[in-house]
Amino acid sequence: MFRDATLEDLAALRDLERESNLAALGHVFPADRFPFPDDAVLARWSLVLDEPGCEVLVLDDPEPSRSRSRLIAYAAYDDSWLRHLAVRPDHWGEGLASSAIDTALHAMDLRGSTSASLWCLEENRRARRLYEYLGWRPTEDRQPAPWPPHPTEMRYERLIVASTR
Numbered sequence: 001m002f003r004d005a006t007l008e009d010l011a012a013l014r015d016l017e018r019e020s021n022l023a024a025l026g027h028v029f030p031a032d033r034f035p036f037p038d039d040a041v042l043a044r045w046s047l048v049l050d051e052p053g054c055e056v057l058v059l060d061d062p063e064p065s066r067s068r069s070r071l072i073a074y075a076a077y078d079d080s081w082l083r084h085l086a087v088r089p090d091h092w093g094e095g096l097a098s099s100a101i102d103t104a105l106h107a108m109d110l111r112g113s114t115s116a117s118l119w120c121l122e123e124n125r126r127a128r129r130l131y132e133y134l135g136w137r138p139t140e141d142r143q144p145a146p147w148p149p150h151p152t153e154m155r156y157e158r159l160i161v162a163s164t165r
Contacts, residue, residue, distance in 0.1 A: 002103055005049060005056035005074065012071045013045045013058070014038060016086050023089040028123045028151050037147060054078045057103060059096065061088075075100035079111050082118040085127075097130055109160045116160055119153040121145060131156050 005013065018036045021029065029036075048054055059073040073096040076084035082104055087096045108116055118136070120127050132138075141155035 002057040002059050002073075002075070002100065005058045007046075007049060009056075009058055009071065010042060010045050010049070013056070013074060014042045016071045016074060016088055017041055017045075017084075019088055020086040024124060024126055025121065028121060029147065029149070034148050040147075048076055048084070051078075054083065055104075055107065056084075057100060059100075072096065073100055075104050077104040077108065077116075080108060080113045080116055082116055085118075092126075098134060101134060105160050109162060114160055114162070115157055117155055117157045119143070119155055122152045122154050134158075 018038070018041070021036065022031060049056055054076060055078070056074060056076040058071050061070050061072045064070045071088070072091045073087045074084065075082065082101065085097060085100060087094075087100075105116060117139075118131070120131060122128075122142075128138075136156040136158045139155045139157055143153050143155075144150040145153050
């Protein structure tokens with residue numbers, strides 16, 4: 001289902017991030033005031049793909065279209081952080097985010113991690129509902145997001161249930 005991302009996926013990762021952010025976070029980042037930072041996001045994805053210990057999983061669209069991203073989901077993680085997660089809006093509610101999170105948590109478990117963390121915008125209510133449903137718990141940690149207007153991010157954490165490793 002999911003596969004490892006490659007450098008050929010850079011533009012598709014950016015495009016999926018843009019599409020999902022516009023749908024989920026338009027109230028936080030109004031496009032007319034804060035245009036999506038295409039070049040900066042593309043550069044960040046290049047760094048993420050090249051970073052040792054960071055894995056990026058992607059799910060290809062079985063029916064690609066020129067009008068949308070060719071990816072329908074991605075998850076980036078390292079030993080103990082779920083760093084990036086997105087699902088294309090026309091696939092919301094299909095369980096893809098949960099599947100991506102489960103895959104990342106299992107990989108963290110195999111690396112010996114016993115807990116995981118992530119940052120989520122306070123205003124991203126849909127994502128917060130999902131994380132809390134899946135057992136993530138908010139912490140007191142807060143920080144400004146890197147992108148203007150720098151809304152507040154909050155940290156979530158959860159225990160990783162040990163497998164048979």
